[in-house]
Amino acid sequence: MSPAKAHVAFSVNAVSYEMDVEPSWTLLDVLRDRLDLRGTKRGCGRGECGACTVLLDGESVNACLVLAPEIDGREITTIEGVGKGGALHPLQKAFIEEGAIQCGYCTPGMVMQGLHLLARSPGADREQVLEEMSGNLCCCGGYHKIATAVARTAAEMRQERIMMIKEAVGRKNRKTGAGKGAARAQGRKR
Amino acid sequence: MQTQKRPARVYCSSLKPFEYFAPGSVSEALGILARFKGKARLVAGGTGLVVEMRARERAPEALVSLRCVKELGHAPALKGARIVISPTTTLSRVAASELLREKAPLLVAAALSIGTCQVRNRATIGGSVCRGRGRPPDIAPALIALGAALRVKDRRGERLVPAGDFFGDAGDPVRRGEAMIVQLQLAPQEEDERSCFRKQTACPGTDRGVASVAVRATLSRGVIARATVAAGGTSFTPARMKRAGETIEGSRGEMETLFKAAEVLADEVCAAGATRPAAGLARELLAACFIRAVKEVLA
Numbered sequence: 001m002s003p004a005k006a007h008v009a010f011s012v013n014a015v016s017y018e019m020d021v022e023p024s025w026t027l028l029d030v031l032r033d034r035l036d037l038r039g040t041k042r043g044c045g046r047g048e049c050g051a052c053t054v055l056l057d058g059e060s061v062n063a064c065l066v067l068a069p070e071i072d073g074r075e076i077t078t079i080e081g082v083g084k085g086g087a088l089h090p091l092q093k094a095f096i097e098e099g100a101i102q103c104g105y106c107t108p109g110m111v112m113q114g115l116h117l118l119a120r121s122p123g124a125d126r127e128q129v130l131e132e133m134s135g136n137l138c139c140c141g142g143y144h145k146i147a148t149a150v151a152r153t154a155a156e157m158r159q160e161r162i163m164m165i166k167e168a169v170g171r172k173n174r175k176t177g178a179g180k181g182a183a184r185a186q187g188r189k190r
Numbered sequence: 191m192q193t194q195k196r197p198a199r200v201y202c203s204s205l206k207p208f209e210y211f212a213p214g215s216v217s218e219a220l221g222i223l224a225r226f227k228g229k230a231r232l233v234a235g236g237t238g239l240v241v242e243m244r245a246r247e248r249a250p251e252a253l254v255s256l257r258c259v260k261e262l263g264h265a266p267a268l269k270g271a272r273i274v275i276s277p278t279t280t281l282s283r284v285a286a287s288e289l290l291r292e293k294a295p296l297l298v299a300a301a302l303s304i305g306t307c308q309v310r311n312r313a314t315i316g317g318s319v320c321r322g323r324g325r326p327p328d329i330a331p332a333l334i335a336l337g338a339a340l341r342v343k344d345r346r347g348e349r350l351v352p353a354g355d356f357f358g359d360a361g362d363p364v365r366r367g368e369a370m371i372v373q374l375q376l377a378p379q380e381e382d383e384r385s386c387f388r389k390q391t392a393c394p395g396t397d398r399g400v401a402s403v404a405v406r407a408t409l410s411r412g413v414i415a416r417a418t419v420a421a422g423g424t425s426f427t428p429a430r431m432k433r434a435g436e437t438i439e440g441s442r443g444e445m446e447t448l449f450k451a452a453e454v455l456a457d458e459v460c461a462a463g464a465t466r467p468a469a470g471l472a473r474e475l476l477a478a479c480f481i482r483a484v485k486e487v488l489a
Contacts, residue, residue, distance in 0.1 A: 003209040023210030023253065026240070046241045047309050059282070059311040065240045066312065067233070069210045070257060113307065135306020 006069035012037065013081025025068035027061075028052045031078060039079035039108045043137075050136030053109035053116075054078050060116035062135075079108035082115065090156060091115060094149040102140035110136050114150040123158045126151040205243050209252040216261055216372055220345050222254050228367050230254055234278045235312040237305065238321060250367075256316075262372065266290055275374040277316025281305070284315055293378035296404055299387040300332035303399070316371050319356065320364055328399040330357050330428035332387050334420035335404035337377040344369035354420075357428045383408050386486040388479040400424050401475035403455075405483040407438075412488070414438050421455060421476055426462040431455050434480070443488040451484075452477035 005020040012035060021030060031037045031054070043051030045064045052063040055077035082089045091114050094100070101107050110133065117124055117132045124132070129150045130143075138146060211230075213219045223230050230252035233239055242248045256262055262278045266287045273293055275284070284290055284301040291298050305313055319340070321327045330353070338353040342364060351360045363369040379385060389402040400423060407417040419435040422428030437451035456473040 003207050006210050006212075022207070024205040024207050026205075045244055047237055047306070050306065050308060053308055056311075060308045061312050062237070062308045065235075065237050065309075067210070067236055067240065067253070067255075069212065070233075070236070070255060072212075116307070132307050135308045 006072070008069060008072040010071045010074050010076060012076045013078060014075075021068035023067065023069055026064055027054070027056075027066040027068060027071055027076070028063035030068050030071070031063060031076075037078050037080050041105055041108055043105075043109075048135075048137070049106070050109045050113060051106055053112040053136065055112060055116060058116075058119065060113050077112075077115075079111060082111060089115070091118065091150065091153045094153045094156075095146070098145050098149040098152065100142060100145040100149040102138070102142045106136060106138045106140075110138070110146055110150075114153070117150065118154055118157060122154060122161065124151070124154045129154065205240070206246075206249050208250055210255065211252060212255040212258045214258050214260070216259060216343060216370065219254050219256065219259060219370065220343065222252065223367055223370070224345055226252050226367070231367050232256060232320075232370055234314040234317045235280065236317075237309050237313040238317060268293070268378070271377070273376040273378050275315060275376070277319075277371045277374060278314050279316075281310040281313050281315060281318065282307070285310065294336055294376050295379065296332045296336055296385040296387050296406060297329070297376065300329045300389075300402075300404070303387065303389045303402075304328055315374060319353075319371065319374075320361075326357055326422050326424075326426075326428045328389055328402050328422065330422040331402050331404035331420035333374070333376070334428060334430050335385070335406045335418045336379075337418075339375045340371050341373040341375070342369050343372045348372070350375075354428075354430055357422075379406070380408065382410075384487045386483040388483040388486075390475040390479050401479055403476060403479040403483050405480070405487050407484075407487050409488070412442055414441055414443070414484075414488070419455065419480070421459060421480070423459070423476065426459055429458075429462045431458045433458055438484060443484055445481075448481045448484055449477075452480050455480055 003023055006023055007020050009018045019034065028040060028042060031040050032042065040054055040063055041051040043049035047062040047065045053060050054063045056066065057075050083092060091111055095107065095111065113133055113136050117129065121128060126147060129147050211222050213222060229250060231239060231250040233253045234256045256278050262276045264276050266273060266275045266279060266289050268289060273289065281301040281304055285298050304310065304318060318327045318329050333353040339350045340353060340356050342349055342351050344363060364371060383406060385406040387404045389399045392400050402422045404420045405417065408415045417435040417438050419431045420428065421431050434451050434455035437454050438447060441447040455476055459476060
């Protein structure tokens with residue numbers, strides 16, 4: 001007699017699902033074989049290559065090591081859910097522009113891990129990128145361009161943030177009347 | 191001399207069927223473990239267990255998930271003179287904890303030396319300490335040097351097991367699936383203390399430690415006033431290396447003293463059960479880890 005199935009309710013790329021799963025299935029089996037989301041790749045099956053990286057409640061994990069019953073109540077993001085409304089994410093664009101894709105097998109995992117890194121430390125430098133992405137292997141050896149693409153996106157996001165902060169400060173100053181004149185006046189007082 | 195070659199691990203794409211339980215309390219989890227008489231295993235992150243199951247090294251009849259056990263869900267906290275950590279805390283949360291970064295940097299360094307970012311986001315500290323006797327955890331020397339103790343619970347009751355004993359026989363009931371760790375306790379690092387964790391892997395690009403050393407020392411004007419040294423490796427039970435610690439006490443890290451202490455450390459490792467060829471390898475690697483760790487503590 002086969003063991004009882006587990007009932008799980010979860011969401012993938014903001015779409016809710018409910019199903020019965022075999023305890024011995026992994027998240028990777030559910031994504032690829034049940035939901036037909038084949039962007040997440042099957043690699044080594046032991047958490048070493050990172051080809052199956054997805055975000056589980058915002059944290060990057062190896063889908064091949066997560067047992068299917070453990071996804072109950074969790075939010076999963078796969079490579080299919082990264083672009084919004086047909087538009088690519090800036091990280092995906094950077095991968096294309098930097099030529100960071102060779103055979104492409106590792107790319108979904110690389111992008112997902114890159115997204116986790118950018119969400120956690122948006123100002124990451126190249127060294128941090130190499131450290132954080134060390135769990136993703138590229139069988140074509142294209143690490144240099146991959147790291148460049150992620151580091152470039154991080155730098156762009158950092159710049160965007162600075163611009164946003166500057167704009168917000170400018171808006172606040174305009175509202176309170178504290179502009180350049182006020183700053184000059186303060187300077188004279190000092 | 192002929193050496194026996196270890197057979198290569200063969201990984202299967204599928205796992206053997208097993209029953210799955212997600213109890214809501216520790217007592218319920220212990221009840222399920224007792225029902226399966228050692229044929230059930232606890233699972234928290236599963237990063238180690240799933241790999242062992244794929245390699246057919248383990249084939250549990252049931253897995254008992256700890257994801258719904260609310261009693262175990264707390265963040266690292268300072269309680270009295272001890273830091274308490276839930277066994278289900280992931281290694282990335284250990285590494286990100288402000289409290290642990292300040293009061294137990296040794297543990298943070300050891301946690302960061304394990305696996306990849308993806309693995310650390312799933313793997314738990316409890317799961318890491320419960321590795322089999324043949325594969326002592328890399329985190330063990332850090333726990334021993336921090337004077338850690340583990341609260342172990344079974345159906346008869348609860349007891350506090352020092353980390354040094356846990357990696358020996360005292361941890362066997364947990365590894366056999368008859369008991370479980372419900373809390374880890376550490377002695378926080380004092381302000382005048384410095385510490386360093388060093389690990390040597392089998393080859394670049396892998397996190398599997400062949401030798402690891404944790405050094406915790408109190409410095410007084412550049413002199414090591416008091417030192418705690420703990421070591422772990424593939425061929426021996428992780429333990430506190432008392433004599434190696436005593437050897438470096440009173441020194442300023444002179445190379446002569448460090449080489450002498452490294453020799454003492456290697457002897458202690460042999461006494462801890464390392465086999466002769468492995469001890470030869472351990473001697474070299476441990477010496478390198480140990481000397482670097484002491485140098486960093488003094489830097």
